[in-house]
Amino acid sequence: MAAKTPAAKNLAATDPLEDLRLLWDSGVSWVHSHWLAIAIAVGAGLAIYFLLSMIRSFALKRALAAPGQFTLTHIVGRVLHKTKSTVLAIIAIRLVASYAQPPAIIMATVQFVFTVAVVLQVAIWAREIIIGLIQRRAADGHNETLANAMGIIRLLISVALFAIAAIVILDNMGVNVTGLVAGLGIGGIAIGLAAQGIFSDLFASLSIIFDRPFRVGETIKYDTSTATVERIGLKSTRLRSLNGELLVISNTNLLGKEITNFANLHRRRITFRIGVIYQTTPAMLRDLPALLQAQVEAGGHEFIRSSFLSFGPSSLDFELLFDVFSDDFDVVAAARTDIGIRLFEAMAAEGYEFAYPTQTTFTAAPDGTMIMPYAESSKAKPSATKAAKPA
Template identity: 50%
Template sequence: MTKTGNAAIDAEMPTPIQSLGDLEQFWQQTLDWIGSHYLSIAIACASGALIIALLYGLRMLGTRLCRREHLGHWSRIIGRAIARTNIFFIVMLAARLVSGYATPPAVVAGTIGFLFTVATAVQAALWVRELIIGIVEHRAGEEDGVSSSTLGSAIGIIRLLVTAVCFIVATLLILDNIGVNITGLVASLGIGGIAIGLAAQGIFSDLFASLAIIFDKPFRRGDTVKWDQTTGTVESIGLKTTRLRSTAGEEVVISNTNLLNKELHNLAHTLRRRATLMLSVTYQTPPDVCRRIPEMVKAIVTAHDKAVFLHCCMVNFAPSSLDYELLFDVLDEDGEVFNSARHDICIAILETFAKEGIEFAYPTQTTFTAAPDGRMIMPYPEPAGPSDKPSRKAATPPA
C-alpha cells in the first residue's frame, strides 16, 4: 500500500507481512481469530468456495467460446481472454470479497489485500495481452497474401512487445503498492527507451511499415501495383522490404518505409480499366466523313461485350493531322482481358477506316518556294511546250 503522509490514517490501514516479527504476529493473530470467529470464518469459506466455483465456471465458458466459430471473432477473442484467468486471481478475489464478513485481524487483512493487488495486476496484464494479441491475430488472419514466415515473425514481434509493456506496467503497479518509489525507475525506462528508439530508428521504421502493410492491406501478394516509375507484381512482403517483379522481368526490392511514403496505385482492385486512344486522320479527309467518325467508332466499341463507350470527338487541329480522342472502359480487372479488348477494338477501327477510305496521318511537312517577285515556284521543272521541243533534223556533220 502507498503511504498517505498522515500517520493516523497509515496506522489504520492494514499492512502485509514485512518481517519475521510480523510473521509470528500474523500466526498468533490468525489462531486467535480462528478460535473466536470460527462460525463467521466457516460461512466466509463457504461463500468463497461458491464464488470460486462461479468464477471457474466463467473461465470454462471462455474456453468454450474459443471453439465456437459461428459466433464471430469477438466472442473468440473475449473467450480467449477469459480462459486465461488465473486460479490464483480467482482465489484471491474470492478471499477479498468475503474477508470483510469474517472481520480478520489487520495483519491478515493486509496480507490478503497485498496478495489481491499482486494477483489483480498480473491478471490485468494477462487480459490486456490476450485481447490485443487476439485482435492482431484476427486482423492478420484474413491476410492470405503474406507468407506464413513473414506473418509469424510479425506476430511474434508484436506478442513480445505487448507482453513486455503489459508486465512492466504490472510490475510498476505492484512496486508502487508496496511502498517502493518508482519515479526514478520510470525515468530510467523512459530514457532507455528513447535511446534505443533513436539508435534503431531505421529498423523500427521499416518494421512498423511492414506491420502497417500486413494489417492495413494496401496490397496483397500477387497484386499488380504501380509505385513511382515501377510497375510490377508483388512477390513477397518482408519485415524490412517488399519485392516486386517488374513488367520488364527484373526483381525490384523496395524498403517498406519508402513504399508507403509515396503514392501507390493498386491495379488489382480496379473494377474497370480505362483506355484512351488518339486517332489522327489526314487533313484531306472530307468534312462529312470527319463528322461520321465518332459514330463509326462508337459502333465498334459498343459491339464489344467487355467495353463501355464513353466519348469520341475531335480535340485538336495538329500540324499534320486531325486528332480524335477515344475513351472507353473495359469491365474487367484482369490486365490480360483489358489488353485483349483494346487490341480487338484497335483492329476493328483499322478495318473500318480502310473500308471508308479514311487515312491515318503521319508527320508530314510541305515546303513552298517563291520567286523574287512573290510568284510560287514549283519544286519540279515545268514541262516543255511544243516550241521548246528540239529539232528532229539531223545535224550536218562537220567538214
C-alpha cells in the same frame, strides 16, 4: 551489565521470531473468536469460486464453438482461456475476507496478493486482446510477414504491459516509482534512437500489413518501375519487374513514394486518339463518333464518349474512350487490340483515311516571288525556249 543501546532495543523490537509468534497468537485468537464468521466466509468464497469457474467454462465453450478465426468471439475465447483459476480463487477470497473480520495484517496480506494477481491477470488479458486485434486487422492468418513479425510484436507488447504492471504493483507497495518511470523512459528513447532504422522498416512493414496498400501477387507501380509483389518482409519488400529483374526495396522507402496498385480494377478505361486527313468531308466528320461508338458496342464493351479533340499539325484529331470490365490485364490488352482492328476495318470501309505527318515546302526567289521547288519537266523546256526567241 551495560544498558542496551537504542539500536539494540529497536533490533529486539523487530525480531522476526517475535513478530511471527505475535502473528500466530493473533490468528489463533481470531479463529477462536470468529469461527462462525470464518466458516460462513469460507463457504461463500467456495460458492463464488465455483460460480466464476462455471461462468468461465461456459463462456469459453461458446467462444470456441463459434465459427471463424480471429473474430471477436475467438478473441474473447483466447482471453477466457488465459484466465487463471488461481486468480478466480484470490478474487473469491478478497470478496469474503472483510466479512470474517480478520486482523489488519491478514487483511493487508490478502489485499496485496489480490492486487498483484489482478494486475498481472489484466496484463495477460490486455496482451491477448491486443495481439488478437492485430491478427484480426491483418485478416490473414497465413500471412508470412505477419507470422514472422508476431514474435517481435508479442515480445514488445509483453515487455510494455508487464513493465506497466510491475510499476503498478510497486506503487501499491509504497515504493516511489518516479525515478523508475523516468529511467525506463530515457532507456526507451536511447534504444529507439539506436535502432531507428530497424524500427522504421519494422513499423513500415506493419503498416503494409494493416493498411494493405498492396498484397503479395498484385501488380503495382513504384516510382518508375512496374512490378509484381513477391514477398513482404520485415525490413524490405521484393518486387519482380515486368522484365524479370528482382527489385529489393526497403519498406520505409517503398511507402515514402506514390504507389499505384493495378489490382482489383473491375474496369479498365482505354483511350484511342484517332487522326484523319484534312481532306475528310464535314459530313464524314459528323458521322465518325457514331461509327466509333458502334464498333465499341459491337465488341461488347461500354462506350464512354467520342468527340472532336483538336486541329493537329497534320490531322483532325478525335478521341475515343471506352471501358473494359475485367480484372485480367491480358483480357484488357486483347480487347484493346480487337477494338483497334475493328475501328481500322470500319473506317477503311467508309472511306476514311488516317493522317500521317506531312510537310509542304514552298521556295522563294531572292526577290520574294514563289518559284517551283523542283526542276521543270523536259517537255516544258523547248516550249519555253521557243517562246523566248524573237519573232
